[in-house]
Amino acid sequence: MSKDVNKKLPSKEEVLSQYKDVLERNKAHARGEKSKGEIEANEQALAKQKAKEDARLAKKTKKAKRKEETLITNTLDQSAGEKLSVIEEKPLTRKQIKKAQKEELKAQKETQKEDALIKNTLDQSVGEKLSVIEEKPLSRKQIKKAQKEELKHVKEETIMTSPFVDGEVESNRTIIASIEKINYDNESETFEEFKSEDRKYTSIDNTPGFDKGVKGLKQKQKFQYQLTNKYSKRILSDGEIVFTKDHKPNTEKHIIELKDVRKSYQTGDLETPILKGIDIKLDKGDFIVILGPSGSGKTTFLNVISGLDKTTEGDVFVLGSNLSLLKDSHLTKFRRKNVGFIFQQYNLLTNLTSKENAEVGQNLANKKKKGMTIEEIFETIGMKEQINKYPHQMSGGQQQRVSIARALAKNPEILFADEPTGALDEEMGRKVLEILVKVNREQKTTIVVVTHNPNIAKIANTVIHIKNGLIDSLEKNSNPADPQSIDWS
Ligand SMILES: Nc1ncnc2c1ncn2[C@@H]1O[C@H](COP(=O)(O)OP(=O)(O)OP(=O)(O)O)[C@@H](O)[C@H]1O
Structure with a gap:
């Protein structure tokens, strides 16, 4: 094979330059400096060592x-x-x-x-809203999800021009789906209707004597705990009427009937009584207003008769069920089936439209009892134009009307409202009262409203005055006033 004689030999300068490079490297090596390859090898070894150390630390932390x-x-x-x-x-x-x-x-x-909810106001609003609507404690996952949606909504709010932004609609679906899931999870619990003649009456007449103060409070808790374990299911599933006081209720006549109801809180070593022995009978279909000075126990009373809170002692019959003897999960079921709530702060889900907020209520509805459709409800509350609006696009009064729509969509037997006009101006306040009166007249829904304002009491046919944890008076009004005619000052 002949050599390529034409191949150009390196010039003298090139040979010298290469030689100089080798020389420089040798000198650097002699001075203890590392070559590029050596540096890389070193770095790799160090990284390996670090990874090993990290893994060791992670294991230790775990x-x-x-x-x-x-x-x-x-x-x-x-x-x-x-x-x-x-x-x-x-x-x-x-x-x-x-x-x-x-x-x-x-x-x-x-x-x-x-x-976590208190730490973050954003979290708080979402958590409260959802738990109010779902009427049961939320799992951490559900709260996290809702918070994420809320955050997303707040971010998008500034750029949102149409309520039908894709992502927004999607996020609504996610929330509705999660709410529906909770609903369907409970679907297996059927809502029974009981005929009064079929209902069994059981009297608990072996009530033990209780000590005074905190010791007695504990004894009462223990006694209630035992009775609840024994009777809760029988009350809810079999319609059994169980009473602990020497008083057989007339559940046919009275939608709400209380006998010797007491509620105390324990503060340190002291018992603080709030409700001090309440006896009351309320008729189905009434418009009831509860009045009383601040701290007299109005909200506590409302919470007890709506199944949001438990008594310390006494019988609370609502639609025939003694709520004092229902365990928490049964109370939740009872509320879902029978009652709706309206609060001073409207508690709407901010990233759902009016209609979707109402649909949340509908998903929790008593399906056996036929009520108004969502469209009919929005017609009734005069909010047809706002049906696709988001809460932030509406006034306080309009939002409160949506919260009424949500409660009505549930088609409840009783509608409870705690200061429903408290955050509204006169015009909007009157509108909200008008709707409540209309629902009471047309749907025959029993309505119970707590308020500070004695003028509002004029629209009711039953007015209860609470004073110092006791019923001070119960007045019947055969000629209730029109909300437009009452003095608002
Ligand atoms: N969890 C609790 N622990 C201790 N005391 C409580 C608790 N909840 C309420 N109270 C006390 O019970 C009393 C009655 O409260 P409640 O909220 O029922 O009154 P109210 O008549 O609705 O008052 P307001 O009109 O100011 O809302 C108040 O003195 C209140 O401080």
């Missing part, structure tokens, strides 16, 4: 976390066990301890949820 969690669980177990043994006053079975642990864990989660 182990420490696991240890901490075990400690928390143990503490929870202990406190749950202690709490229950205070109530039970006897050694607990393994099943009881397990149950208490589960409840304690749930309570702990609720507290954490609340803390």
